[in-house]
Amino acid sequence: MSSCIIIGAGLAGLTAACELTRHQWQVTLLDKGRGVGGRMATRRIHNTRADHGAQYFSARTPEFQAQVQAMQEAGVVKEWYLPGIDHHPRYVGSSGMSAVPKYMAQELDIRTGEKVVHVAGDTTGCTVRTEAGTIYSAEKLIITIPAPQVKVLLADSSIQLLAPDQLALDSIAYQPCLAVIAELNQPSRIPAPGGIRYEEGPISWIADNQQKGIINDSTTVTIHASPQYSREHLEGDLNKVGEKLIAELHEWIPAEAVESFQVHRWRYSLCDQRHPEPYLRCDTPFSMLLGGDGFGMGNVEGAYQSGLQMARYLVGEGKRKKLSME
Ligand SMILES: Cc1cc2nc3c(=O)[nH]c(=O)nc-3n(C[C@H](O)[C@H](O)[C@H](O)COP(=O)(O)OP(=O)(O)OC[C@H]3O[C@@H](n4cnc5c(N)ncnc54)[C@H](O)[C@@H]3O)c2cc1C
Structure with missing residues (x-):
């Protein structure tokens, strides 16, 4: 069974995990937060709740439209008409935006409260270490945390990217x-x-x-x-x-x-300077993909697309490898 560690259980990480799991991959998602969802966040205050991160999202691509439709049928999201922005429908979580990541997280192996502080690996796979000292290993690694945090993680891990990969990472900026x-x-x-x-x-x-x-x-x-x-x-x-x-x-x-x-x-809300592709495949000894809303379309839908495309790439790569060995 192929295996993958995903750092970050925001929408990009959750989407990649759902897609890989659907293809029988063994996936471990690690997130430093107390819960899942990252910037799709709903905060509880006394007996009330409020969305304090992402406020609503669009669904313009067929894959995300299908996902949103399934969540609409499950009562997880609903349409919210906002006059004066454009003619695309906007969606919100029925009980707050965190309903979306919670719904996607249901069947996944997620370890929350696990901040990854070090990554390493060789041609056989990767190993990550968390602040608490736990070690996780897998064949592949997907990182979906905001680009400035990726840079810190890679520097602390003494991983030097090739110049074009580093340039791509440096070009990403958030408001x-x-x-x-x-x-x-x-x-x-x-x-x-x-x-x-x-x-x-x-x-x-x-x-x-x-x-x-x-x-x-x-x-x-x-x-x-x-x-x-x-x-x-x-x-x-x-x-x-x-x-x-x-x-x-x-x-x-x-x-x-x-x-x-x-x-x-x-510190990182909307990504206003993005890498044009939905993910970056790093030239490292072990297989490492960088994704999230800093790659491709941005926003909630872009994070979904980035996660989906990373998973599809890994599944396709596995199939290509199998074919070449036959
Ligand atoms: C204030 C605000 C308003 C927004 N408004 C909108 C909006 O209206 N519409 C819209 O479409 N988008 C909006 N966005 C953007 C949207 O929320 C993001 O584009 C999307 O949620 C990003 O998902 P992601 O998975 O790429 O990243 P994230 O949601 O940031 O997920 C990354 C995860 O990585 C975790 N993490 C970070 N470092 C580590 C580490 N070292 N180890 C382990 N885990 C780690 C974090 O805890 C987080 O859960 C808004 C964002 C903010 C903050």
């Missing part, structure tokens, strides 16, 4: 995002359907999670600071950031309505 989740003691004044995108100013997006359809005991509002504001205040006082951004939105969120708020610092 930071400061995300505020405010819990309200009354409905927000955000008009239906509950999401507003801003082109200027310190805020890029607000959403009323209840209007998005997340059943909550009280209203929660998600606020995303603009890339510029986030960059300027990334290392600043998060409490002040939260107060400032909430005050900017007094039209939709009266000050007296705010019960509490939290601020999350996303």
